[in-house]
Amino acid sequence: MLELRNLSKQWDHRPLLADVSLNVDSGETVALLGASGSGKSTLLKMVAGLEVPESGSVWFDGADITDLPPERRGFALMFQDFALFxxxxxxxxxxxxxxxxxxxxxxxxxxxxxxxxxxxxxxxxxxxxxxxxxxxxxxxxxxxxxxxxPRALLLDEPFSALDATLREQLRNEFRERIEAAGMTAILVTHDELEARAMAQRAWGLVGGRLQPLW
Ligand SMILES: Nc1ncnc2c1ncn2[C@@H]1O[C@H](COP(=O)(O)OP(=O)(O)O)[C@@H](O)[C@H]1O
Ligand SMILES: [Mg+2]
Structure with missing residues (x-):
C-alpha cells in the first residue's frame, strides 16, 4: 500500500499542500482532480521523489520512502508531454x-x-x-x-495533449492494461470523465486539501 502522510508545502507564502494524507491500496487506481495550479503535479512529484515535502512522509508497504531517491522507489511516471527519447x-x-x-x-x-x-x-x-x-x-x-x-504507476494528465476522441479511447484501453498488470496507480487529471472512467476512487485537491469525491 502507498501511503501519503500529512504532506505539506508552501508556495509563495501560501499553503500549496496542507496536511495531505491518502492511502492507495495495491492494485487500485485513485484519481486526483483539481483546477490548474492546485498542486496536483507537485503532489505527484512528492510521491515520485522529485519534490521534497516540507513536512510529512511517503510510505510504501510499511517502509518510509520519503528520503529515497526517485530511481530507488520503483515507481514509473508518465507525463502529458510524452517524454519518449x-x-x-x-x-x-x-x-x-x-x-x-x-x-x-x-x-x-x-x-x-x-x-x-x-x-x-x-x-x-x-x-x-x-x-x-x-x-x-x-x-x-x-x-x-x-x-x-513498477510498484506503482504515476500518471500526470497523460492524455491532455490528445484530441477528445482519442482521449476517450485511450482511457478505456489504459484502464484495462493497468488492471491487467494489477498495478497500483495515481491518475492526476482535471477531467472528471477521465477520472470516472479510470479510477475506483477520486479526491479533489482544493485549497491544498484533499476532499473525497467518490
Ligand atoms: N518549484 C516550483 N517552481 C515554480 N512554481 C512552483 C513550484 N512549486 C510549485 N509551484 C507553483 O505551485 C502551483 C501548483 O503547481 P502544480 O503542482 O503544477 O499544479 P497543477 O498540476 O495542479 O496544475 C503553481 O501555481 C506553480 O506555479
Ligand atoms: Mg500539473
Missing amino acids: PHLNVQDNVAFGLVEQGVEKAAAREQAREMLQRFGLGDHAKARVWTLSGGEQQRVALARALITQ
Missing part, C-alpha cells in the same frame, strides 16, 4: 528501463517487442518515435512504464 527507436524506448536495470540489451529488446505486439504496435518496433501519432506515442510511453513492472 527522440534519438531511440520505438523498441529501444520501451527496452530502456530494462537496460537500466541491467537486463542484457538483446533480451530487453526481445521483451520490448513482445510488449509492443500486445499493445498493437508490433509493426512499429523499429520506427522513430516522431513518426508515430500522438495516441501511438502515449501507448509506447505506457508500454515503457509497465515493462519494468
Whole structure:
C-alpha cells in the first residue's frame, strides 16, 4: 500500500499542500482532480521523489520512502508531454528501463517487442518515435512504464495533449492494461470523465486539501 502522510508545502507564502494524507491500496487506481495550479503535479512529484515535502512522509508497504531517491522507489511516471527519447527507436524506448536495470540489451529488446505486439504496435518496433501519432506515442510511453513492472504507476494528465476522441479511447484501453498488470496507480487529471472512467476512487485537491469525491 502507498501511503501519503500529512504532506505539506508552501508556495509563495501560501499553503500549496496542507496536511495531505491518502492511502492507495495495491492494485487500485485513485484519481486526483483539481483546477490548474492546485498542486496536483507537485503532489505527484512528492510521491515520485522529485519534490521534497516540507513536512510529512511517503510510505510504501510499511517502509518510509520519503528520503529515497526517485530511481530507488520503483515507481514509473508518465507525463502529458510524452517524454519518449527522440534519438531511440520505438523498441529501444520501451527496452530502456530494462537496460537500466541491467537486463542484457538483446533480451530487453526481445521483451520490448513482445510488449509492443500486445499493445498493437508490433509493426512499429523499429520506427522513430516522431513518426508515430500522438495516441501511438502515449501507448509506447505506457508500454515503457509497465515493462519494468513498477510498484506503482504515476500518471500526470497523460492524455491532455490528445484530441477528445482519442482521449476517450485511450482511457478505456489504459484502464484495462493497468488492471491487467494489477498495478497500483495515481491518475492526476482535471477531467472528471477521465477520472470516472479510470479510477475506483477520486479526491479533489482544493485549497491544498484533499476532499473525497467518490
Ligand atoms: N518549484 C516550483 N517552481 C515554480 N512554481 C512552483 C513550484 N512549486 C510549485 N509551484 C507553483 O505551485 C502551483 C501548483 O503547481 P502544480 O503542482 O503544477 O499544479 P497543477 O498540476 O495542479 O496544475 C503553481 O501555481 C506553480 O506555479
Ligand atoms: Mg500539473
